[in-house]
Amino acid sequence: MAEATAALSDDVLLREDAAGVTTLTLNRPRQRNSLSEALMAALTEEMNAVAEDPSVRVVVLAANGPVFSAGHDLKELTAARQKEDRGRTYYQDIMKRCSTMMLSILQNPKPVIAKVHGTATAAGCQLVATCDLAIAADDAHFATPGVNIGLFCSTPMVALSRNVDRKHAMEMLLSGDMVDAAHAAEIGLINRAVAADLLDKEVSDLAIKIASKSSMTVSIGKRAFYDQLELGISDAYAYTSEVMVKNMLTHDAEEGVNAFIEKRDPTWEDR
Secondary structure, three states, X not given: OOHHHHHOOOOOEEEEEEOOEEEEEEOOHHHOOOEOHHHHHXXXXXXXXXXXXXXXXXXXXXXXXXXXXXXXXXXXXXXXXXXXXXXXXXXXXXXXXXXXXXXXHHOOOOOEEEEEOOEEEOHHHHHHHHOOEEEEEOXXXXXXXXXXXXXXXXXXXXXXXXXXXXXXXHXXXXXXXXXXXXXXXXXXXXXXEEOHHHHHHHHHHHHHHHHOOOHHHHHHHHHHHHHHHOOOHHHHHHHHHHHHHHHHOOHHHHHHHHHHHOOOOOOOOOO
């Protein structure tokens, strides 16, 4: 979404719907799209809304301005230190809100694609890692730099460690160094890095391709993917076998198989 749009709106989050693809754009460019209370609330609300909206088949998470997201709003966090408990209650509430926001993406039945430019650091990097897919401009950078300011990126670590190997995750967490987009793709933090002028097209093409599938089937697959990762291999096979049985009994599976046999395009009814 063009940065000009940001100048016309005070909303911290923008929404655009087109052909089954909903684009949610972080819109705090002057604050480096830091995750303020208001932005986390808005993103959680919209994620919950698209989850229930049958017209939405894919979600793209983008950002206005030169930075994707700098993580938590440190000014809000610092202000809370003036409270009688030095901010403990506030910090507990903020971390809970952030986790709820991340889970609204992870547990959303619609696939979520991060479209990343600039830098994504700390909880901003966590946001990218939480999305189902991520495509970044080749000049983008990623980091979990909390260790540099005495605040370890413990919650970003949850998403990071579920995307990249332990050694790579620990290096990012312990060094706080920036990782370029090419390396981020190599270690699995993002799907791929593309030329900045091709980012919009690459993300759009992927979103349209996924949106053309049965939304019900995609939802079944997304949930099963994450659920089976938490199981031992025997239990994972038992669980996914039952998922496939239930999937086979749906209308869209019957339609899809018949269309394949009959060499025609399927007509999805998302049931």
